[in-house]
Amino acid sequence: MGWFSRTRGKVRRGGGPSGKVDEATTTHLTTFARSRRGVEAFVEPQTAVTRPTLLLVAYDGEWTRRVVPSPQWAHAFAESLQIPGYDAAVVGYPQRMRDYNTRNKKHPDLR
Secondary structure (H helix, E strand, O other), X not given: OOHHHHHOOOOOOOOOOOOOOOHHHHHHHHHHHHHOOOXXXXXXXXXXXXXXXXXXXXXXXXXXXXXXXXXXXXXXXXXXXXXXXXXXXXXXXXXXXXXXXXXXXXXXXXX
């Protein structure tokens, strides 16, 4: 029996078996958005190798990413927090996020 035949039908889509996001993920995203200034949401679509994700980026470039059930859920979540939401495949990622990553690579002790 090959690997693909063993996993057929077992690959889950969305945030879990029911397609809902667990409470820890929702809490993390909410806490991140409420504890930082200028947070924007970037909705990343499902690809051949990843599930849909929600990327939150603060004004200074700090970011967090979590798997979500669907792009629609991610947009609704951003709206519920009253933060701007964008399709990452359309608008791309903000330069401040790349700058943040570069700063933290150069100075890992500052994290």
